[in-house]
Amino acid sequence: MGTERTLLRIALIIALGTTVYSCIDPQEREETPADEWFAGGTQTIFDGGASAFSSEFPNLNANRAKVHRIGDGAFGSTFVSAPAPINPGLGPIFNNVSCTSCHVGDGRGKPPLNGEQNSSLLIRLSVTGTTAHGGPMPAPGFGNQLQPRSIFGVAAEASFKISYTEVDGTFADGTSYSLQNPIYTLENPYLPLPGDLMISPRIAPPVFGLGLLEAIDEADILMHADEDDNDGDGISGRPNYVWDELAKKKVMGRFGWKANNPTILQQSAGAYNEDMGITNFIFPNENSYGQIQFSSQAVYDVSDSLLQSVSFYIRTLAVPARRNAGDVVVLKGKQIFREAKCIGCHVPKSKTKTDVAFPEISGQTIFPYTDLLLHDMGQALADHRPDFEASGSEWRTAPLWGIGLTKVVNGHHHFLHDGRARSLMEAILWHGGEAEASREYVKKLSKADRDALIKFLESL
Amino acid sequence: MKINYLIAGALVVAGLTRCSDDNDKVAPFDTDLNAQILSDFSTGVASATYTELQTKxxxxxxxxxxxxxxxxxxxxxAIQQTWKEARTIWEQTEAHLFGPVATESIDPRIDTWPVxxxxxxxxxxxxxxxxxxYIDDLDDALKGFHPIEYLIFGQDGTKKAVDITDRQMQYLEGLALNLTKLTTELGNNWSAAGASTNYIAAVSKAGEGSTExxxxxxxxxxxxxxxxGICDEVANGKLAEPYEAKNPSLEESPFASNSITDFTNNIKGVxxxxxxxxxxxGKGLEDLVRAHNLSLDADIKAKLDAAISSLGKITDPFGxxxxxxxxxxxxxxxxxNALKTILEEDLLKFVGEHAK
Known part of the structure; x- marks a missing residue:
């Protein structure tokens, strides 16, 4: 079976290579390796529909598929107030009731419309200073994250409102555009808000392909780091170093909008705890601990094995294949993407390390379009809230794989860390700081070239 | 979900990478029939079921x-009967659980278990x-079909009208209004007139300007x-989880003893x-399959019948x-699972060969 698959894959790559190569300008050939269709290496699935982000790795064995399935079930489990026969332990304060209610279809959340309850946007909180581990200092009475919802009879921390102001701009060809600049207001706090409160809104990101990102060798990530911009391209890039709760030391961060989480396991455990009030062996204290909402400390709301299964589920979500990667307009857009130096941060190709204990993610050539590093993105995007090494204007390069499937999976076109961009072009236009030159390059493009760039992004 | 991705992928990739001047040499695709199938699914199945759900x-x-x-x-x-009829339609719609029902989070707001x-x-x-x-603002586990079920059937399915308290009645009123609002939203999203999204166009205009x-x-x-996907969910989730755990509290529709009916309607939706x-x-996948492969059509139909009749043999309440x-x-x-396999392997491969 394995051999057959390999042979088929080789045959496919040869066939593909031949067809692509025979259609295009010879100069493009180097830039369109046939295997880029396989964005997730051998863990690529050919599903461009609503379930594009929700498929397991295609080659999991039966036992591992079983664990994936258990994790899948847990990812969809709705928690309720304790005591209850199934899924007790919600809250008492929380953001949402299940993993999937924010990560719909394992995909990207969108900001809530006014008064809309089902929010996949959360707000991180902190005050001046850092913890003993170098992390953001929790806001007294509120902690690290705003929990705007609560079980019956318990005070939620506060609600939040988003209002937008339109900011106009113009492309070099005279075409005008408008960006919506969000303003966040916390309302009805159960306690007065600290005077030095810092807030950072963050939308639920897609969760597929993360096992492969976790498997990229740290040295390979550092290879792209250029903190002092020694190469003088205006793009620096540096890793975040964050606290690993299990290793009890600072390690490189690679998940979350500011690379503020070191591992998928810790990210999942933190989300259980902060987002749903579900305690676990990594974060055993209720998120309300020390606040008036806290009532009692139950045993872990989610068992060790179930937490591991959820983590495994996320690690083994496959990556959707590119669509249209050989299209001439897409190839033109790719060339523009390169010329605009987008690839300075959105590094197309990575390779995963050898991992004999996890063969599915071992030695894969993947195309996530990220360097997993922090970059200064300018004042317009800044949240002014440091997160470990990340400054208030630094963000981690977001992976772009699968981004063209956002509409079919999630029904919207909202991008960036708080979903403020209403299209891919708006997302580009928000880029500043290290990406300012790239943005200006795009603003000078003709309409046809801008469209080609977007068509390329939609093929990812 | 395990699909023969490489074969499917090879077909997709092969289809998409052909140079434009080679297209003439490709076996002809019946794009008119395919458009008709997508259009009939959108209006005759998806929109029709959602509209009827809205009516119920x-x-x-x-x-x-x-x-x-x-x-x-x-x-x-009468309410209990209508609830069951609405469930019949809803469970059938779960065979096409994509588009607004998922992206607008309507599914979790009307069908969350546990309560x-x-x-x-x-x-x-x-x-x-x-x-x-007020109801609309509550968490998913406090609204939708299952709290309604609990209020109208009672814990053991023996609820009498006199047992319904005034407070329960008020809550029930709010729930029914909310269900009406959400199913109307869903229906509108699949109407040709189109509310915020027009998913009839998204599907029936596939390949002709649909962004999805x-x-x-x-x-x-x-x-x-x-x-x-729904076969997978029924066989390996809805049936398997309570069965393997021997835990009746995992059953999704216990008060009305409606679970097996739900599962059967899921397959009928397929x-x-x-x-x-x-x-x-209208025209369906059936028509495309029958035009090229009668034995595959017969096989799929036999597996559909077998799946439905096997559920009929579970005569006790599921719990x-x-x-x-x-x-x-x-x-x-x-x-x-046999039905799931023929769909995700044979039928998926087939559509890869007969649609582009």
Whole structure:
């Protein structure tokens, strides 16, 4: 079976290579390796529909598929107030009731419309200073994250409102555009808000392909780091170093909008705890601990094995294949993407390390379009809230794989860390700081070239 | 979900990478038939079922008002009947659980299990006013089909009209209004007139300007994946989880003892999509398959029938059957998994060859 698959894959790559190569300008050939269709290496699935982000790795064995399935079930489990026969332990304060209610279809959340309850946007909180581990200092009475919802009879921390102001701009060809600049207001706090409160809104990101990102060798990530911009391209890039709760030391961060989480396991455990009030062996204290909402400390709301299964589920979500990667307009857009130096941060190709204990993610050539590093993105995007090494204007390069499937999976076109961009072009236009030159390059493009760039992004 | 991705992928890739001047040499695709199938699915199956669901929710709403005015068992029975009819349609729509029902989070808002009983009881014991807006703002586990089920059937399915307290009645009113609102939203999203989204156009204009489905093949794969997806969910989730854990509290619709009916309707939903038929018989995948491969059509139909009849052999309520009818449950899981396999392997490969 394995051999057959390999042979088929080789045959496919040869066939593909031949067809692509025979259609295009010879100069493009180097830039369109046939295997880029396989964005997730051998863990690529050919599903461009609503379930594009929700498929397991295609080659999991039966036992591992079983664990994936258990994790899948847990990812969809709705928690309720304790005591209850199934899924007790919600809250008492929380953001949402299940993993999937924010990560719909394992995909990207969108900001809530006014008064809309089902929010996949959360707000991180902190005050001046850092913890003993170098992390953001929790806001007294509120902690690290705003929990705007609560079980019956318990005070939620506060609600939040988003209002937008339109900011106009113009492309070099005279075409005008408008960006919506969000303003966040916390309302009805159960306690007065600290005077030095810092807030950072963050939308639920897609969760597929993360096992492969976790498997990229740290040295390979550092290879792209250029903190002092020694190469003088205006793009620096540096890793975040964050606290690993299990290793009890600072390690490189690679998940979350500011690379503020070191591992998928810790990210999942933190989300259980902060987002749903579900305690676990990594974060055993209720998120309300020390606040008036806290009532009692139950045993872990989610068992060790179930937490591991959820983590495994996320690690083994496959990556959707590119669509249209050989299209001439897409190839033109790719060339523009390169010329605009987008690839300075959105590094197309990575390779995963050898991992004999996890063969599915071992030695894969993947195309996530990220360097997993922090970059200064300018004042317009800044949240002014440091997160470990990340400054208030630094963000981690977001992976772009699968981004063209956002509409079919999630029904919207909202991008960036708080979903403020209403299209891919708006997302580009928000880029500043290290990406300012790239943005200006795009603003000078003709309409046809801008469209080609977007068509390329939609093929990812 | 395990699909023969490489083969499917090879077909997709091969289809997409051909140089334009080679297209003439490709075997002809019946794009008109394919467009008709997608159009008939959108209007005749998806929109038709959602519209009927909306009608049932509105009826439920009226019947709750009637019950409030006159607390008779006959009026309660009418509500219970309408609830079951609405469930029949809803479960059938789960065979195409993509588009607005997922992206607008309508599914979790009307069909979440478990119910949060602690908070539900606390709500009933409070002085809160259960307007539709108030209900709408509650968590998923406090609204939708299952809290309604609990209120109208009672814990053991023996609820009498006189047992319904005033507070329960008020809550029920809010729930029925909310269900009507959400199913209306869903119906509008699939109407040709179109509310915020017009998903009829998204699917039926596949390959002709649809932003969701750039090719007809993409839309066909969506249908097949959704059909296989619900088989997977029924066999390996809804049936397997309570059965393997021997835990009846995992059963999703216990108060009305409606679970097996739900599962059967899930598979009937697969049949609807395959045939392109709900109230009216339009063009379906069936027609494309029959034009090229009669034995595949016969095989799919046999597996559909086997899956539905295997569920019919589970005669005890599901919560009880997980201990009393293990063989029947295992047979049903096997039959539904066999259906899943032929859909995600044979039918998916087939559409890869006959749609582009």
């Amino acid at each position: 929710a509105a009826l439920l709403n009226t019947q709750v008002a009637t019950l409030k005015a006159s607390k008779t068992d006959a009026n309660l029975a 949060n009983f602690i908070d539900l009881d606390a709500q009933l014991n409070s002085n809160n006013v259960f307007t539709e807006t 489905y750039p090719t007809q093949l993409a839309a066909f794969k969506e249908l097949v994946n959704a059909m296989a 049949q609807n999509v395959y045939l392109g038929k709900y109230k009216t018989d 009880k059957a997980i201990t009393t009818q293990a063989v029947q449950i295992q047979n049903a899981m096997d039959a539904i």
